[in-house]
Amino acid sequence: MEVFYEVPFLAVLEKRKDLLPENPSNPPESVLKAASTHLRSILYGKSRPKPVHPSVFFTEANLVAFSPSSFLWERFARHYALLAVPAFERREEILLRHYPPSEVLSLKEFLSVQRPFPELKLYHLEVSGGKVYLGRRAPLFQASLLYRDILRWISERVRNIVVSGSLDDLRETAQRVLAPPSGRKRGYPHIQRLLNVTGLPDGRKRVLFYWLIPYWVTVEGKTPEEVLELANEWISRQGGAKIYSSWILSEAENVRSKGIKPWSVRKVEQIDPELVKLLRGMGAL
Amino acid sequence: MEGPPEIEKREFGVGEYGRKIARRHLSFEDERKLNEFLRTEAPFYISYSVGYFKFPSATPMENKVLLGSDLVFEFDADEVGLLSERDVWMCDSCGEAGFGYRLKCPKCGSSVRIEIFPDPEREEKLKEMVDALVKDFLLGDFGFGREDVSVNFSGNRGYHIHVRSEAVYELDKSARIELVEYVTGQAIEPQYMFGGVVPCGKDTPFLCVEGPSPSSAGWPGRMARSVLNALERGDRDLLLRAGLKRKDVDALLANRERYTGLIGRGRWPAPKMFPLEVWANIARLTAPLSGHAIDTQTSADIHRLIRLPDTIHGTTGLVARRVKDLSSFNPYRDAVALPSKEVTVRVRIAPEFELGKRTFGPFRDEILQLPLYVAYYLIGRGVAEWSLDSTE
Structure with missing residues (x-):
């Protein structure tokens, strides 16, 4: 799953405003298609427009939500979210609960739900007669409420991860934790060669440290015990070496807790050129 | 004498000469019991809790089980910065x-x-502040009913304003602090009050920032009104104190009509010309309850004991009167007992x-x-x- 802090297809929709029906809950296929195309280009492509409002965008059959600047776009977004994300079990609850149709809250209601967004103070808003008019700050406020639920949602599903902070943090955390490692798609050809190498005279511990343990743990999802078994087997193929089991176990645990990926060859070459030269000489890289 | 509403849920504390609260954790089932106590013990001071408790006389505090709390604002003449030669x-x-x-x-x-x-002059200023709090903020912005708000002379140096409403009953400490911060207006952050860049008018190439107009509610409107007021009066001193440079003040006042027209329509000069912070500073400097006018600690404290209305204040011998008509009330005439x-x-x-x-x-x-x-x-x-x- 990927997370974006973005208003992905708003720009396209703004341009095609004339196509938008009066009733945004029933947009024509052409508009949806245009939005989806642009959305896809953002998700899988290169360009990402600068954020206009703090928004959260979940894809891969999960949650789509953003905070457009006007009510019309919000309604459209909500509809699109409901259309596009049938698999997300809590979408209705989250979207509809935290996107109240009205932009007016009672003073009490505002004070009771304000906590997830402490930046938004009462005196930034228009307050009159016991009502808090969210006005142009509404999308920001509502997005923050949504954000709180998303944080909780991620925290519940990902062990050992404390998710907190701003939307930027959310994006970073989610990208780091939830997005599949990019190496998985590309594969690690040099690691495959390293796994098959035999009789390595020197640098066995360093190879384990830079590449193999991160690969087994982060990419293949092995447990520290399985890693120990694989490592011992790999070491025996190199003619044996004095590497403590406790070191392998602790390193595997460290990699698991930090989500460390295998190092790139270029990076290792910068700090350990001798090792890379040796491995290249053996045809292992 | 009349006790506070829901007297059976209130904690009481009494004091002796020189010590405002010498004994607390007292409770009374009804007004009759309270009056009996006052007749027999005649304490120098008597205070009651702004909070409502399930077991008001239980100790320690957590055993009392807090059910809710009134919202109280406290004004003290010396703390609001109203000093006098008579002191x-x-x-x-x-x-x-x-x-x-x-x-x-x-x-x-x-x-x-x-x-x-x-000091009659100070007394008038203090009453103006109380009036601003009640009319502009409590009744105006917060929308409480007149029956929810009561004003009491504290018996010493100021006034206590009580708000008893379901809307404030369960508010926690941070929400109460937020309300105090709102009325004092010292934490205004202008960037939240302005929107995007818009054309200043129909036939002009100039760009303005979309912002509050004088008719906007709450602080945004208050800020617009105070800026317009400063411009219309040509208050050079205020503009300088707000952080504008001398040449910018000259430019602003030279084009006063143009700028008041724009701001009147919710169009503000671009921040490059005049930083948004300047407008906020003007609002801060002209705020009716600026600075430390209200004691945040009193308002935030949901366990606080506060003077019981219509009882004598042990320090002054004056009665902590309930104020029915603030404009005609003179504590140094009406509270003498x-x-x-x-x-x-x-x-x-x-x-x-x-x-x-x-x-x-x-x-x-x-x-x-x-x-x-x-x-x-x-x-x-x-x-x-x-x-x-x-x-x-």
Whole structure:
């Protein structure tokens, strides 16, 4: 799953405003298609427009939500979210609960739900007669409420991860934790060669440290015990070496807790050129 | 006397001379029991909790089980920064005393205590502030009903404003602090009040920032009104204090009509010309309840004990009256309770002041015959003492 802090297809929709029906809950296929195309280009492509409002965008059959600047776009977004994300079990609850149709809250209601967004103070808003008019700050406020639920949602599903902070943090955390490692798609050809190498005279511990343990743990999802078994087997193929089991176990645990990926060859070459030269000489890289 | 609403859920505390709360965790089933207690014990001070408890007399505090709390705003004349030439400073180290406001004793350099005395001008200003809080914020912005808000003279230096409404009943400490911050307006952050860049008008190439207009509600509107007011009056001093450079003030005032027209329509000059912070500063400087006008601690404290209305304040001998009509209320006339029988006191220092429709002072090191209510007031303030010599 990927997370974006973005208003992905708003720009396209703004341009095609004339196509938008009066009733945004029933947009024509052409508009949806245009939005989806642009959305896809953002998700899988290169360009990402600068954020206009703090928004959260979940894809891969999960949650789509953003905070457009006007009510019309919000309604459209909500509809699109409901259309596009049938698999997300809590979408209705989250979207509809935290996107109240009205932009007016009672003073009490505002004070009771304000906590997830402490930046938004009462005196930034228009307050009159016991009502808090969210006005142009509404999308920001509502997005923050949504954000709180998303944080909780991620925290519940990902062990050992404390998710907190701003939307930027959310994006970073989610990208780091939830997005599949990019190496998985590309594969690690040099690691495959390293796994098959035999009789390595020197640098066995360093190879384990830079590449193999991160690969087994982060990419293949092995447990520290399985890693120990694989490592011992790999070491025996190199003619044996004095590497403590406790070191392998602790390193595997460290990699698991930090989500460390295998190092790139270029990076290792910068700090350990001798090792890379040796491995290249053996045809292992 | 009348007790507070839901008296059975309130905690009471009583004090003795020189100690406002000597005993607390008291509770009364009804007004009759409270009045019986007052008749038999006649405490110097009596206070009740702003909070409602399931078991008000239980100890420690967490066993009381807090159900909710009134919202209270406290104004104290000295704390709101309203100083007067009639105030008296006294040095407890060397005994020196004088009129006006001082931080240190000019003779020995020790810290001095300030005793405030009735000053009609200050009283008017204080009432204006209370009025602004009640009308502009509590009834206006927050939308409480008149029946939810009550104003009491504290019996000493200021006023207590109580809000009893379901809307505030369960508010936690941070929400109460937020309400105080709102009314004092000191934490305005202008970036939240402005929107995007828009054309200044129909046929103009210039760009403005979309912002509040004078008709906007709450602080955004208040800010727009105070800026317009400053421009219309040509208040150069205020604009400079708000952080504008001299040449910018000249430019602003030279084009005053254009700018007031724009701001009147919610179009503000681009931040490159005039930083948004300047507008916020003008609002801060002209806020009706600026600075530390309201004691945040009192409002945030949901366990606080506060003076029971219609009881005598032990320091002044004045009654903590419920105020029905603020404009006509004069605490130093309407809150006098003690008899006017004359007693002899030795007065160290006192300015000219009015109490109970009569004017007294100034006094300095004199033995005088004064009405009991005046004598008590001076003794409570620590500027006089009973004189044993009754022939004087």
